[in-house]
Amino acid sequence: MITVEEVQNTQQKKEFLNFPARLYQHDKNYIRPLDKDINDVFNPEKNKFYTNGECTRFIFKNKSETVGKIAVFINKSYEQIQPTGGIGFFDCINDQETANFIFNHCKNWLRKRGIEAIDGPINFGERDKFWGLLTEGFLEPLYCMNYNFPYYKELFENYGFKTYYEQLCFSRPIFAEVSRVFTVMHAKYSKNAKISAKPLKKNNLEKFARDFTEVYNSAWASHGSGKQIEEAKVLKMFKGMKPIINEHISWFVYENEKPIAMWMNIPDLNQWFKYLDGKFGIIEKLKFLWVKKFKKNEKMVGLVFGVIPEWQKKGIEGYMIWEGTQHLRMHTDFKTTELQWIGDFNPKMIKIAENLDTTVTRKLATYRYLFDQEKDFERHPII
Known part of the structure; x- marks a missing residue:
């Protein structure tokens, strides 16, 4: 019973x-x-x-x-x-x-x-x-x-x-061979004095929050529900993330100092939190700091990837990814990167993920149950 x-x-x-x-x-x-x-x-x-x-x-x-x-x-x-x-x-x-x-x-x-x-x-x-x-x-x-x-x-x-x-999670090894398209685009844009790539720095969060907001709102304004994000909220988010920001793995691309693309990543916190058994009191916080300092974290998580409309389909993402990848290979212990899940109703984002030389490494499902089982079941509409 x-x-x-x-x-x-x-x-x-x-x-x-x-x-x-x-x-x-x-x-x-x-x-x-x-x-x-x-x-x-x-x-x-x-x-x-x-x-x-x-x-x-x-x-x-x-x-x-x-x-x-x-x-x-x-x-x-x-x-x-x-x-x-x-x-x-x-x-x-x-x-x-x-x-x-x-x-x-x-x-x-x-x-x-x-x-x-x-x-x-x-x-x-x-x-x-x-x-x-x-x-x-x-x-x-x-x-x-x-x-x-x-x-x-x-x-x-x-x-x-x-x-x-279905929710698709894409991943790739950090040291896997990078698409020739990326290296070709990197070689092309490296010769352009107007183009530069910069990693996010903790001591200038205001600037990068402003740049993030500009790229995000431009890149995503016409995508999906078209939600705009406020700079103040981004800055608050960045400040909250400051203790776990790795300055080698989030990158911005500029044309004459105007932000045109971004690739945001953070370490996978579970690689540290798995030692805390769900607790996060004073003792666990001290343990977290110790683990964070002495235990290698070999997995990073892709949060946001965006290119403003004027630069889409021009290969600038190849320049950004190869520039960032070369750097983080030298300065971090990361071995794999995994993107946050993408719904199968979003073919545009899936195509972007595939173009980043990733493969699907895990799937989740959002299920629906209709109380009236005689009703026609419809999957999530494509956006």
Whole structure:
């Protein structure tokens, strides 16, 4: 007999965090997320999505033993054809009946609130964290990336979830051969005195925040939803990232000092956080500083890549990538780079990733479940 507990008290909150650690204790690739990062999602003072939504966590037990957990939520700004809620932070033993019980519980919770479909596993927050179910490439997860057992795919699909879209993660070895196109373009633009490449520097974050904003808003204004970003927000983000910025791996290209392209990377924090067992108190912060100093981090993560429209399809990215690659090969320990996931509904970005000489090394899936199974299922539209 499975019982349900809504997460409310301190003990339940700890169990919500500790259950996955027990479940994955023999999986060498599992990296426990920082408790702080999980808790912040469920803190209305930290998570702006509570202003236009609601979220509840549940723990499921068989007698006194935890067999599963999940968060279920509604984000009213998440506009879909039918009212759609979300589930995330799902973990479960390898038992279909238990998973069905959990999914049914969420469906009933959402149905009472006028919802007609579920997307999951997703985050009660932005898509850059805790989004999607890992289906291929069961490697160590990147920081704030979901990780799960392979059997989770069957638990979702046997219940009736279908793939709404796939999330593709592209990677390449740092010392792999670089496309001849890149080296040719590098040779071409190196002769142009108007063109220069500069790495991001911590002592001049204001300048690089301004340059980032200019390139981002120009490169992405007509792409997808066309969201503009404010310079003040970029500077705040840069300042927050300052402790982990590596000055050798983020690059900007200029034409007569005007920014025309950027390639933003950071170290994969999980290569350090995996030694902290999810905690980040005073002792763990000191340990983090020690690990960061003495443990080589061999993986970097690509955050943003952009070229302003006037310079697109002219090969300037080849100049930037080869300039940056030569430098970081000499000055860092990184051996691989991985891009943040790209949805299969975004062929333009996929083409850019492929042109960077990358290969797909892992896939995640965002699933959708329609309460009315007679309705036609439609995948995410192409943008």
